[in-house]
Amino acid sequence: MVTLKINGTEAVVAEGATVLEAARNAGIYIPSLCQHPKLTPFGGCRLCLVEIKGLPRPVTSCTTPVSEGMEVVTTSPTIERLRKTVLELILSDHPNDCMVCEQAGTCTLQELAYEYGIRENRFEGERRIYAKKDGNPFIERELEKCIMCGRCVKICDEVQGVEAIEFGYRGFDTKICTSFEDDLDCEFCGQCVSVCPTGALTGKLWSKQGRKMGVKEVDSTCPYCGTGCTITYHVKNNEIIRVTSNDDTPNEGLLCVKGRFAYKYVSSPDRLRTPLIKRDGLFFEAGWEEALGLIAERLQGIKAEHGPDAIAALSSARCTNEENYAFQKFIRAAVGTNNVDHCARL
Amino acid sequence: MEVIFIIGSNTKETHPVIANRMIKAFRKGAKIIVADPRKIPMVKFSELFMNMRPGTDIPLLNGLAHVIVKEGLQNEQFIAEKTEGYESWKKSLEVYTPEYVEKITGVPKEKIIKAARIYGGCRRAGIFYTMGITQHACGTDNVRAIANLAILTGNIGRESTGVNPLRGQNNVQGASDAACLPNVYPGYQRVDLPEVREKFEKAWGAKLSPMPGLTATEMMNAAIDGKIKAMYIMGENPVLTDPNMHHTVKALGNIDFVVVQDIFLSETAKLADVVLPAACAAEKDGTFSNTERRVQRVRKAVDPPGVAHDDLSIILDLAGRIEYDMQFSTPAGAFEEFGRLWPAIAGIDYHRIAHRGLQWPCPTKEHPGTEYLYKDGFPKGKVPFTVVSYTPPAEITSDDYPFVLTTGRNLFQYHSGTMTRRVVPIEEHAGTPYVEINPEDAGHLGISNHEFVKISSRRGELEVRARVTSNIPAGIVFMPMHYHEAAANILTNDVLDPVVKIPEYKVAAVAIKAV
Numbered sequence: 001m002v003t004l005k006i007n008g009t010e011a012v013v014a015e016g017a018t019v020l021e022a023a024r025n026a027g028i029y030i031p032s033l034c035q036h037p038k039l040t041p042f043g044g045c046r047l048c049l050v051e052i053k054g055l056p057r058p059v060t061s062c063t064t065p066v067s068e069g070m071e072v073v074t075t076s077p078t079i080e081r082l083r084k085t086v087l088e089l090i091l092s093d094h095p096n097d098c099m100v101c102e103q104a105g106t107c108t109l110q111e112l113a114y115e116y117g118i119r120e121n122r123f124e125g126e127r128r129i130y131a132k133k134d135g136n137p138f139i140e141r142e143l144e145k146c147i148m149c150g151r152c153v154k155i156c157d158e159v160q161g162v163e164a165i166e167f168g169y170r171g172f173d174t175k176i177c178t179s180f181e182d183d184l185d186c187e188f189c190g191q192c193v194s195v196c197p198t199g200a201l202t203g204k205l206w207s208k209q210g211r212k213m214g215v216k217e218v219d220s221t222c223p224y225c226g227t228g229c230t231i232t233y234h235v236k237n238n239e240i241i242r243v244t245s246n247d248d249t250p251n252e253g254l255l256c257v258k259g260r261f262a263y264k265y266v267s268s269p270d271r272l273r274t275p276l277i278k279r280d281g282l283f284f285e286a287g288w289e290e291a292l293g294l295i296a297e298r299l300q301g302i303k304a305e306h307g308p309d310a311i312a313a314l315s316s317a318r319c320t321n322e323e324n325y326a327f328q329k330f331i332r333a334a335v336g337t338n339n340v341d342h343c344a345r346l
Numbered sequence: 347m348e349v350i351f352i353i354g355s356n357t358k359e360t361h362p363v364i365a366n367r368m369i370k371a372f373r374k375g376a377k378i379i380v381a382d383p384r385k386i387p388m389v390k391f392s393e394l395f396m397n398m399r400p401g402t403d404i405p406l407l408n409g410l411a412h413v414i415v416k417e418g419l420q421n422e423q424f425i426a427e428k429t430e431g432y433e434s435w436k437k438s439l440e441v442y443t444p445e446y447v448e449k450i451t452g453v454p455k456e457k458i459i460k461a462a463r464i465y466g467g468c469r470r471a472g473i474f475y476t477m478g479i480t481q482h483a484c485g486t487d488n489v490r491a492i493a494n495l496a497i498l499t500g501n502i503g504r505e506s507t508g509v510n511p512l513r514g515q516n517n518v519q520g521a522s523d524a525a526c527l528p529n530v531y532p533g534y535q536r537v538d539l540p541e542v543r544e545k546f547e548k549a550w551g552a553k554l555s556p557m558p559g560l561t562a563t564e565m566m567n568a569a570i571d572g573k574i575k576a577m578y579i580m581g582e583n584p585v586l587t588d589p590n591m592h593h594t595v596k597a598l599g600n601i602d603f604v605v606v607q608d609i610f611l612s613e614t615a616k617l618a619d620v621v622l623p624a625a626c627a628a629e630k631d632g633t634f635s636n637t638e639r640r641v642q643r644v645r646k647a648v649d650p651p652g653v654a655h656d657d658l659s660i661i662l663d664l665a666g667r668i669e670y671d672m673q674f675s676t677p678a679g680a681f682e683e684f685g686r687l688w689p690a691i692a693g694i695d696y697h698r699i700a701h702r703g704l705q706w707p708c709p710t711k712e713h714p715g716t717e718y719l720y721k722d723g724f725p726k727g728k729v730p731f732t733v734v735s736y737t738p739p740a741e742i743t744s745d746d747y748p749f750v751l752t753t754g755r756n757l758f759q760y761h762s763g764t765m766t767r768r769v770v771p772i773e774e775h776a777g778t779p780y781v782e783i784n785p786e787d788a789g790h791l792g793i794s795n796h797e798f799v800k801i802s803s804r805r806g807e808l809e810v811r812a813r814v815t816s817n818i819p820a821g822i823v824f825m826p827m828h829y830h831e832a833a834a835n836i837l838t839n840d841v842l843d844p845v846v847k848i849p850e851y852k853v854a855a856v857a858i859k860a861v
Contacts, residue, residue, distance in 0.1 A: 137771030223627035226513025228636025256362035272623035273652025315526035316581030317515035320632030322680035324524035333552035334670035338559030
């Protein structure tokens with residue numbers, strides 16, 4: 001363990017921890033855009049600058065490991081002035097379109113601009129404008145909003161192991177590129193979208209569906225594979241408009257393309273809306289009374305005539321524990337047969 | 347985990363977030379071994395890739411055990427304290443020399459030896475498998491061969507070890523726990539034991555059948571024989587997911603009265619006499635149990651469409667109509683009753699899992715849940731080594747059907763596609779069925795990428811576009827199961843494992859020609 005002083009208060013952290021981690025551990029806020037707990041440090045955004053006694057100039061706390069007896073100052077007029085300047089430089093080339101940006105309300109950059117009160121910008125100059133070229137159906141990439149924090153590049157490589165994107169070009173022309181600048185063609189897990197601190201990466205399905213206002217968040221479990229990722233449905237007007245996952249879940253906030261982007265089946269026009277009864281090979285809409293009455297009558301009739309074992313039932317690995325419990329109880333106790341199974345063996 | 351042995355699991359596509367965790371371990375230095383007929387995406391992170399022929403898991407696993415024993419890498423203490431039958435099992439391994447195993451599996455003997463050294467030389471090694479192991483006529487024996495390897499090295503009952511089957515469906519664990527199985531009551535309590543039956547008869551207030559019921563696959567056969575007069579299907583689509591589709595359709599056609607309760611008019615629902623509209627996962631409350639036995643909350647986010655009801659309400663309504671009292675009226679009530687009858691989840695309630703799920707066994711309200719099993723030994727005391735011998739797949743290639751077809755899922759679609767195929771971006775990106783074929787085979791047959799080919803087996807035929815890729819070896823072709831317009835299960839073999847009645851989806855002999 002290493003003991004250091006942050007803003008005059010002693011803190012003890014594990015060896016190898018960064019100054020930023022030590023500060024956050026002690027509940028001290030340091031702004032940052034590129035640092036992310038899942039990713040290796042980058043030191044790209046320069047917002048987490050701190051002063052360390054004995055060093056001639058401020059250093060990025062996300063890339064500086066702690067050492068014994070270190071004395072750190074996380075905020076001072078000089079540091080705050082530097083941070084504000086860094087932010088102004090980032091914003092000097094950022095579209096001022098928070099009004100219509102999907103990320104408004106959940107944008108770290110917007111929040112920092114608010115915190116530092118940046119309305120007018122001292123820095124004027126050339127702006128990056130890109131021809132839009134992205135044929136993929138999942139991820140919206142607005143490169144003008146990109147601040148080169150590198151989180152997307154790092155999560156795609158370090159966590160997802162896909163390496164679909166990388167920094168391309170140099171200096172002012174630097175941008176996040178796919179191979180040969182083709183359309184994005186990857187696993188579309190959307191991990192990059194989840195860590196983007198601005199509106200540069202969003203879900204195409206999210207467009208104009210709603211942001212924060214009037215949106216209810218409901219925590220649940222993903223309905224696809226057996227991993228059981230914890231997901232959060234974002235709901236507006238009885239419609240799921242977005243799916244996300246928090247970092248403090250068993251799946252550590254990670255999702256796959258199905259969990260994150262395959263939720264529109266819920267509101268598909270193909271959903272069954274009413275019971276159907278087949279007559280002469282054609283389905284006719286029916287009420288619950290009629291449909292359930294018919295089922296009760298037929299099940300009882302077949303049971304009386306052929307015995308309960310002439311009835312078989314398949315339950316579902318898609319349904320809840322409670323529904324499965326009730327279903328097999330119904331088949332065993334009410335119908336009277338053990339002919340109940342589901343797709344575990346399929 | 348220091349060693350991750352993946353066999354018969356395309357983890358990166360079928361359990362992507364578990365693959366994330368494996369990659370996290372890989373970044374920290376864990377070694378990954380992959381055994382699969384296809385060069386699956388996880389191979390990118392592997393120390394060693396054993397490109398085995400389909401259906402040769404037993405010789406491969408026995409071959410690894412052979413080398414482990416030969417090189418003295420076994421865990422003598424674990425074997426002495428916790429297992430039985432070691433000596434006679436060891437004898438059965440003698441024939442599985444690396445040379446012999448290479449001949450059957452196609453995996454070079456050097457790789458077999460290297461894999462045995464990596465897995466056998468580590469005491470923090472886990473094995474991960476899915477349907478590539480189980481969906482065979484010898485599926486049960488495949489699993490036993492895996493278990494043998496784990497107990498040979500003592501890689502079980504401790505953190506970062508184990509035999510880890512990755513569950514394919516969101517709640518296949520829970521549906522099994524809740525006993526939608528023909529031979530057991532909730533919590534795997536056998537229906538043929540009188541004292542168990544009495545307990546449930548008392549709890550449920552009804553006389554219960556002492557006869558184990560039919561498995562899903564046996565039900566279809568019984569229907570063909572005219573023994574099933576009514577079938578109630580809640581949330582499954584056997585027409586697409588059962589092997590030998592023509593057989594399934596014929597079986598359902600032979601049943602007098604079929605009820606399907608689902609969220610879409612699936613291929614199976616179209617054959618029903620009555621279809622009931624159900625709420626989907628986002629429209630109801632309850633719990634799912636994931637692959638690590640973690641019971642997690644499902645919460646209602648939106649209302650169901652039209653007059654659709656959640657499945658529980660439908661069952662309760664129907665039970666009332668045939669004058670059976672279910673004794674609960676809410677999901678929480680059902681869960682509570684389930685917990686009263688099965689001590690392993692007695693300590694779990696909705697309040698405790700409000701933020702994060704709990705892993706069973708969790709017998710009391712104070713119990714923290716169980717992250718991994720067998721920490722305090724096996725329930726039986728000692729576990730046996732089981733002699734498993736190689737049996738070739740039920741259907742082997744011939745002049746008429748010279749290719750081996752293996753089936754599975756891809757990353758974008760899910761199972762029979764009822765949900766994902768209705769999601770526009772998924773369909774735009776992965777909406778076309780295909781068969782993967784090796785460039786060499788494609789060359790011989792005059793097939794180019796994206797061209798239609800005709801595939802036939804002894805059970806049926808279909809046309810589908812070719813995806814020419816060297817990720818699959820010559821002689822083997824792969825089809826995803828998701829697409830009704832080119833349903834892989836028209837071709838698959840409905841031969842069953844004799845013990846658990848799982849069909850051999852992973853190996854069927856087929857013929858291919860250009861169209």
